[in-house]
Amino acid sequence: MDEMESIAKALVAPGKGILAADESGGTIEKRFKIINVPSTETNRRDYREMLFTTPGAAEYISGVILYDETIRQKAKDGTPLPEVLKRQGIIPGIKVDKGAMPLAGFPGEKITEGLDGLRARFEEYYKLGARFAKWRAVITIGKDLPTLGCLEANAHALARYAALSQEAKIVPIVEPEVLMDGDHTIERCEEVTELTLRIVFQQLTMQRIVLERMLLKPNMVVPGKDSSKQASVREVATATIRCLRRTVPSAVPGIVFLSGGQSDVLATQHLNVMNQMGPHPWQLSFSYGRALQDAPLHSWLGNPANVTAGQEAFFHRAKANGFARNGKYTELLEAENTELQGTSSGNIREASASQD
Numbered sequence: 001m002d003e004m005e006s007i008a009k010a011l012v013a014p015g016k017g018i019l020a021a022d023e024s025g026g027t028i029e030k031r032f033k034i035i036n037v038p039s040t041e042t043n044r045r046d047y048r049e050m051l052f053t054t055p056g057a058a059e060y061i062s063g064v065i066l067y068d069e070t071i072r073q074k075a076k077d078g079t080p081l082p083e084v085l086k087r088q089g090i091i092p093g094i095k096v097d098k099g100a101m102p103l104a105g106f107p108g109e110k111i112t113e114g115l116d117g118l119r120a121r122f123e124e125y126y127k128l129g130a131r132f133a134k135w136r137a138v139i140t141i142g143k144d145l146p147t148l149g150c151l152e153a154n155a156h157a158l159a160r161y162a163a164l165s166q167e168a169k170i171v172p173i174v175e176p177e178v179l180m181d182g183d184h185t186i187e188r189c190e191e192v193t194e195l196t197l198r199i200v201f202q203q204l205t206m207q208r209i210v211l212e213r214m215l216l217k218p219n220m221v222v223p224g225k226d227s228s229k230q231a232s233v234r235e236v237a238t239a240t241i242r243c244l245r246r247t248v249p250s251a252v253p254g255i256v257f258l259s260g261g262q263s264d265v266l267a268t269q270h271l272n273v274m275n276q277m278g279p280h281p282w283q284l285s286f287s288y289g290r291a292l293q294d295a296p297l298h299s300w301l302g303n304p305a306n307v308t309a310g311q312e313a314f315f316h317r318a319k320a321n322g323f324a325r326n327g328k329y330t331e332l333l334e335a336e337n338t339e340l341q342g343t344s345s346g347n348i349r350e351a352s353a354s355q356d
Contacts, residue, residue: 091132141184258287267286288321
């Protein structure tokens with residue numbers, strides 16, 4: 001097994017998943033505004049350092065996706081943040097796309113940019129410590145949307161990114177996200193997600209991607225957030241697994257779901273039930289942003305005195321999803337928030353002692 005295959009499997013090791021901490025400057029500014037914290041470089045560094053240094057987090061977190069700014073930052077003690085993660089036993093990754101822009105000729109649809117100069121950026125990111133990468137494409141469901149032209153354009157860009165990533169010996173995470181925005185049914189989401197994934201894997205094959213050296217980061221099959229007919233956890237899990245079994249080759253080591261605007265608890269519940277429906281041809285894991293970060297963000301509030309509280313909240317959500325990876329998450333575990341925070345404090349003390 002080569003290095004990329006080993007890293008891909010390590011990222012979806014049993015009981016573990018990925019923290020997506022790759023918010024752009026604009027996105028993290030919006031989140032900081034909610035808690036009345038200025039989005040300065042120092043505050044962004046302090047917040048992410050709080051997450052990355054949570055002792056014991058590596059028990060449930062295999063990797064962290066970084067933003068360009070973050071991979072270049074240093075902790076307060078001068079240690080580069082990728083090195084902080086590696087010392088924890090966590091693999092550093094990097095978001096490499098330049099964001100979604102309007103797709104010319106296709107009103108209401110977008111194309112992700114960033115292929116120009118990507119080969120050189122990959123070389124730099126590898127030197128900075130990144131061993132996996134992420135590229136996100138966004139697909140909108142609406143009247144007469146998505147179009148085949150949009151799906152094929154984004155799938156081609158995802159495949160070209162993945163080829164450049166593997167050339168640089170960096171594991172690509174391929175993220176085609178069918179958005180929750182809209183009033184569509186779960187059946188319509190399943191139809192669009194299945195078509196999207198079929199076209200994506202067709203393009204990956206054409207661009208000679210080695211499937212064993214990549215991960216897929218799809219949306220779960222859910223109704224639009226404005227739909228009058230919402231779905232149960234079991235319905236979402238059933239539709240998602242059916243869709244993935246129809247489209248994702250078994251050679252892919254793992255599927256790391258995005259949370260896509262779901263609440264943190266609901267994202268965990270969906271993952272848990274899907275794993276209870278196994279075994280599956282691939283590992284089913286998580287690559288959550290907001291679903292892992294909302295609780296620690298609101299515990300931290302930009303106050304250095306709240307770092308321990310923020311770390312306990314992060315540890316709790318990481319543990320909950322770690323249990324969901326094995327289909328062992330329960331409502332009782334969620335309800336025992338206070339007890340879990342006490343456990344996380346114990347793990348923090350134990351991990352700190354082991355590092356001394």
